[in-house]
Amino acid sequence: MEVDKSLVSALIEAAMSANYTGVRRIGGQIAKSLAEQDDLEGAKALQSLLRKRGVPLQASGYAEALPRDAGSRLPLIEEGQWPTTPIMLGGEAGQTISQFIEDAQHISLLAEKGVSARLGLLLYGPPGTGKTLLAGHIAASLQRPLYVARLDSLISSRLGETAKNVRGIFDFVPARNAVLFLDEMDAIAKLRDDRNELGELKRVVNTVLQGLDSLTDDVVTVGATNHPHLLDPAIWRRFPYKVKLDLPDEDVRASMWEHFLFQEDALHKDNARLLARVSEGLNGADIENIALASRRRAILSDREVDLARILLAVSGSKTGSPRLLDSRDLETADKKVLTRLLHEKGGIGQAEIGKIVGVSRQMVHRYLKEAIDG
Ligand SMILES: Nc1ncnc2c1ncn2[C@@H]1O[C@H](COP(=O)(O)OP(=O)(O)OP(=O)(O)O)[C@@H](O)[C@H]1O
Ligand SMILES: [Mg+2]
Known part of the structure; x- marks a missing residue:
């Protein structure tokens, strides 16, 4: 890796004068130059150092x-x-x-x-x-x-x-x-x-x-x-x-799900779009909260994030009060709610609904019919 010498001396100068804003700015420039040289690991490591909280003014004696x-x-x-x-x-x-x-x-x-x-x-x-x-x-x-x-x-x-x-x-x-x-x-x-x-x-x-x-x-x-x-x-x-700044529209919600839930993994674009369609009315903070809760569950149970449960959480959420995921199994009532939600807002067919909810297509049909018959 090559780092411009003037950046290094500027960095040291900023550090010696406890100028944390300067340290962060120059650190950011160094990270950028690493990224430009394809050292993405190095750039990431540096950025995560720079992200550390709590250093500024108070700690620096500027308080x-x-x-x-x-x-x-x-x-x-x-x-x-x-x-x-x-x-x-x-x-x-x-x-x-x-x-x-x-x-x-x-x-x-x-x-x-x-x-x-x-x-x-x-x-x-x-x-x-x-x-x-x-x-x-x-x-x-x-x-x-x-x-x-x-x-x-x-x-x-x-x-x-x-x-x-x-x-x-x-x-x-x-x-x-x-x-x-x-x-x-x-x-x-x-x-x-x-x-x-x-x-x-x-x-x-x-x-x-x-x-x-x-x-x-x-x-x-x-x-x-x-x-x-x-x-x-x-x-x-x-x-x-x-x-x-308004509540996010469908396209923005899709980007939010892609970022907060799927970490920009292109394989999940369709799922992000589906979530965007059913999450009308939620704000960015709600989406972030639901997504992070789901990733925590996934990590702790060593599984993939659970789409059905996230959809259920979304259906139970209101602006400013997201419902977070729990880890109990889906009950029949949940499956019905989910089926109707996907049918009304998901823009997908019954076969696909069945796959997500974990029931047969016939069952999807029955749930929907029950809903109509009241
Ligand atoms: N448009 C957005 N893009 C990306 N992330 C968002 C967006 N809106 C909200 N978030 C997520 O939600 C968090 C909370 O948002 P933020 O605090 O900026 O909202 P705010 O409009 O200032 O709310 P308040 O009016 O309550 O102060 C953000 O830190 C971010 O993680
Ligand atoms: Mg604010």
Whole structure:
């Protein structure tokens, strides 16, 4: 293997100055160069080292530099990791994100020509659709450190302290060439319900607005919320780019099953498609949970993942509350449920349904007839 010497010295320099963001970035470059030289094993090993959690700021002795809540002493902002889970998005969201990233990469050119926009992106949509994950991906594609501030954790019970916390974050970030991620932004609006203290709410909203306005052009801000209608309109306007993350459509669900359950094994494409058809309404986090539960069962029982049981888990799941697999044997009632599900949504014939459910084709026919006859 050949690694560029300048990368090695940059790596050592970053390590010696406890610059973990640098270590991660350069480590990532080395892994990439290994992969380009077909040393996939080496690249993978390195990436898994880089993925280790818990190293950043706190452990590095930088903790003192992080702004903290005066009461709890908890940090108001934390360095997030670049994610390893790929993000799977539908067409329109994907396009706006690519545009945002392209604009961010060429911000100085755009500014020079007088057509730059504030680099603020608001992600909104239901829980579990990948907003937090996506923020990490944006930092990774821009090769910038990710600073995460969860607004719900900034809310202090002491009057005046919340606004001070918000200010602490904005004071901390501009000096760094970073992505500032403001997660759970609707938490601010909840101040209204919790306290009946409009003065406090106004003060906090104003501090957020001032903070956003104080950022230099090149700071990338990503905000996320499940409740966009709760956001103050003035905050809403500070984010020129807006992306709604919806529940995944069938194609995206198929990619999720391929990734989380079948680890991209092309042999299972048809099964992934089948699962995608029956899992309408589930979000990415639900699919991930069901898939991982099934792989755990498979590993511990030393068997292949069990398609029938996964389908059954899917049929018993609702958005945000996935039903996880158990290891009991399928009962007749389960088989009936499964047969009907596959018949209604699976887009496959009775013979194939029988194979998956583990009954004869005649039995499939009978189950379906029973269902019709009530
Ligand atoms: N679009 C997606 N692509 C890939 N993985 C996804 C996607 N959506 C969800 N997931 C999986 O579910 C996990 C949880 O998603 P994430 O925390 O990003 O959702 P969120 O939209 O931020 O939810 P919340 O509104 O509850 O904060 C992710 O870490 C990922 O593993
Ligand atoms: Mg989130």
